[in-house]
Amino acid sequence: MADGRLRRIPEATVARLPVYWRALLELAEEGTPTVSSEGLAEMAGENAAKVRKDLSHLGSYGTRGAGYDVQLLTAQIGHELGLNEDWPVVIVGVGNLGRALANYRGFSSRGFRVATLVDADPAKVGQMIGGLVVSPVDDLPALVEREQLAIGLIATPASAAQGVADRLVAAGITSLLNFAPAVLTTPDHVLLRQVDLSIELQILSFYERHPLEVAMRRAKMVGDLAARPAPSF
Amino acid sequence: MADGRLRRIPEATVARLPVYWRALLELAEEGTPTVSSEGLAEMAGENAAKVRKDLSHLGSYGTRGAGYDVQLLTAQIGHELGLNEDWPVVIVGVGNLGRALANYRGFSSRGFRVATLVDADPAKVGQMIGGLVVSPVDDLPALVEREQLAIGLIATPASAAQGVADRLVAAGITSLLNFAPAVLTTPDHVLLRQVDLSIELQILSFYERHPLEVAMRRAKMVGDLAARPAPSF
DNA sequence: ATGTGTGAATCGGTTCACAGCC
DNA sequence: GGCTGTGAACCGATTCACACAT
Numbered sequence: 107m108a109d110g111r112l113r114r115i116p117e118a119t120v121a122r123l124p125v126y127w128r129a130l131l132e133l134a135e136e137g138t139p140t141v142s143s144e145g146l147a148e149m150a151g152e153n154a155a156k157v158r159k160d161l162s163h164l165g166s167y168g169t170r171g172a173g174y175d176v177q178l179l180t181a182q183i184g185h186e187l188g189l190n191e192d193w194p195v196v197i198v199g200v201g202n203l204g205r206a207l208a209n210y211r212g213f214s215s216r217g218f219r220v221a222t223l224v225d226a227d228p229a230k231v232g233q234m235i236g237g238l239v240v241s242p243v244d245d246l247p248a249l250v251e252r253e254q255l256a257i258g259l260i261a262t263p264a265s266a267a268q269g270v271a272d273r274l275v276a277a278g279i280t281s282l283l284n285f286a287p288a289v290l291t292t293p294d295h296v297l298l299r300q301v302d303l304s305i306e307l308q309i310l311s312f313y314e315r316h317p318l319e320v321a322m323r324r325a326k327m328v329g330d331l332a333a334r335p336a337p338s339f
Numbered sequence: 340m341a342d343g344r345l346r347r348i349p350e351a352t353v354a355r356l357p358v359y360w361r362a363l364l365e366l367a368e369e370g371t372p373t374v375s376s377e378g379l380a381e382m383a384g385e386n387a388a389k390v391r392k393d394l395s396h397l398g399s400y401g402t403r404g405a406g407y408d409v410q411l412l413t414a415q416i417g418h419e420l421g422l423n424e425d426w427p428v429v430i431v432g433v434g435n436l437g438r439a440l441a442n443y444r445g446f447s448s449r450g451f452r453v454a455t456l457v458d459a460d461p462a463k464v465g466q467m468i469g470g471l472v473v474s475p476v477d478d479l480p481a482l483v484e485r486e487q488l489a490i491g492l493i494a495t496p497a498s499a500a501q502g503v504a505d506r507l508v509a510a511g512i513t514s515l516l517n518f519a520p521a522v523l524t525t526p527d528h529v530l531l532r533q534v535d536l537s538i539e540l541q542i543l544s545f546y547e548r549h550p551l552e553v554a555m556r557r558a559k560m561v562g563d564l565a566a567r568p569a570p571s572f
Numbered sequence: 573a574t575g576t577g578t579g580a581a582t583c584g585g586t587t588c589a590c591a592g593c594c
Numbered sequence: 595g596g597c598t599g600t601g602a603a604c605c606g607a608t609t610c611a612c613a614c615a616t
Contacts, residue, residue, distance in 0.1 A: 256547050307428070388586075585605085
């Protein structure tokens with residue numbers, strides 16, 4: 107990138123950085139000092155050209171002939187992703203999914219920390235879940251302020267999701283991860299991502315009904331990764 | 340599409356069909372007989388041109404000057420997605436997340452049905468969760484055969500995920516939805532999708548650290564949808 | 573000799589703009 | 595007049611292929 111300090115990292119690259127970072131962490135743990143784009147590609151389920159292009163967007167952290175320094179690259183990616191910082195998150199909705207998220211060890215693993223639980227149902231307010239007391243929705247502005255919350259997870263029924271999003275945004279939240287099966291609208295400065303279980307399943311059932319397309323979709327990827335021997339058949 | 344019966348529906352389109360379908364269902368319930376690409380776009384959070392292009396891949400189901408017949412289009416999309424059929428799924432791993440998935444009402448809402456729960460932990464085998472008994476992993480081949488399972492959800496720890504995927508594939512499963520934070524490898528005929536919570540959060544924290552990019556990413560979308568009045572500020 | 577970094581070619585997907593049908 | 599269906603233009607992302615640094 108010739109190091110022209112005005113980085114614009116493509117969205118597709120951003121979405122893969124966490125995968126590289128996880129692979130690098132694994133390499134660091136086993137003490138591997140350097141890794142090639144080829145090696146990293148295999149661990150990340152991508153191809154080497156893509157890995158090199160992706161990493162080049164961060165700067166020039168590789169060494170020609172030798173590969174990438176694992177420690178250095180881990181630190182750089184972690185820095186870009188903000189993984190050194192502490193990210194307190196709020197979960198709204200403590201039904202099945204909200205409770206599972208609240209108890210999920212795994213984002214606590216890097217920087218993310220469930221700081222607050224909120225629910226609209228008065229019967230749930232005051233309950234203790236995963237070591238936290240459930241607060242009423244009206245407390246959101248105060249909680250966002252006090253806990254310095256920037257990220258909100260919406261785990262309510264679909265019908266409540268837009269209202270909750272509005273209140274989160276009004277309270278000052280700037281990143282939302284919505285698990286409710288509903289299309290949400292937010293102001294431009296708010297980043298909104300969807301995780302929709304039943305959409306994922308519907309995509310799978312589409313391809314179950316169109317099996318030829320699965321083969322063709324994946325055929326182009328031949329050689330991407332040293333195709334592990336397929337188990338049995 | 341001139342109806343040249345060799346449809347190749349773009350992947351991006353497939354991923355949006357469930358959103359259109361949900362919107363159409365809503366319209367059908369309130370008795371709206373037809374909808375324009377503009378109207379559907381607003382409900383789906385897309386723009387009208389994209390909706391028209393997407394729908395054109397299915398065939399010519401609109402009427403120029405009038406829009407799309409809600410009933411007809413719902414049926415067509417539902418048909419493509421296989422939503423009339425019954426899709427029994429198996430969930431492997433009944434930890435926090437697996438249990439939440441097992442109890443999730445919402446994919447039961449259309450065609451999908453949790454038919455089987457499996458876990459490697461002998462202490463969990465035999466437990467009753469959401470009306471189902473947890474089976475041992477070794478029973479997978481028999482269960483897949485008996486229940487005619489095609490879709491598997493992996494909700495195990497990362498370390499177990501590849502092994503579980505291998506056993507599911509060996510048992511005959513052809514679609515996998517992996518919730519474990521691990522890169523999996525499967526044979527070409529198997530469709531694999533990832534849902535990775537901590538990657539989603541890391542993407543959010545990246546953009547929290549690069550707020551200018553959020554604004555720019557969304558600026559281009561101005562006019563996409565009749566920007567609902569932003570709540571307060 | 574090895575493996576990065578990057579222009580150039582390519583591809584898939586989105587947007588534009590309008591011809592054609594109701 | 596209104597709205598779909600679609601070629602053409604455009605754009606972002608992926609892949610190719612190789613010059614260049616170690």
